Amino acid sequence: MPLKGCVIKNQYFDSVFLMSVNKRLSEEKGVQQSAVLMGSEENKKLLVDLDLFAQGVNEAQANDLVVVLRADTDELCKNILDRVPDFLKGGGGKEDKNDNKTVKKEDHVNTLDPQLKDILKKML
Numbered sequence: 001m002p003l004k005g006c007v008i009k010n011q012y013f014d015s016v017f018l019m020s021v022n023k024r025l026s027e028e029k030g031v032q033q034s035a036v037l038m039g040s041e042e043n044k045k046l047l048v049d050l051d052l053f054a055q056g057v058n059e060a061q062a063n064d065l066v067v068v069l070r071a072d073t074d075e076l077c078k079n080i081l082d083r084v085p086d087f088l089k090g091g092g093g094k095e096d097k098n099d100n101k102t103v104k105k106e107d108h109v110n111t112l113d114p115q116l117k118d119i120l121k122k123m124l
Contacts, residue, residue: 005054
C-alpha cells in the first residue's frame, strides 16, 4: 500500500488537537494508517518505529507539521493530503456524530500500535 506524506513548514499545533485531526484522517475510507504530528526528532523516530516514515519527512523541523498516510491507492493518499488544510480547520472529513456527547481527551488518541495508544492515554 502506498505511503505518502507532507510537511507544512512553520505550522505549530498542540498535540491534543493533532490527535483529533489524526482521528478524522484515519476514519477516511481507504486509509490504513495515519500520523499527524510535529516534526521533532523524537516524532520522526516514532514514525520510523511505526513504519510510517514517508519521503520528505526527514526535512521537517520541530515547528513543522508532518502528515503521513498509508492508504489503498496513491490517488487516495494525494486526495486526502490535499485536504489537510480543511482537516486542520475542523472539517475535511466525516461529520462528527457525537455533537451532543461529552468527548474525553483520551477518545482522540488514535494509533494502530496498541501499546503506544495505552501510553498516550495515560499521558492525558
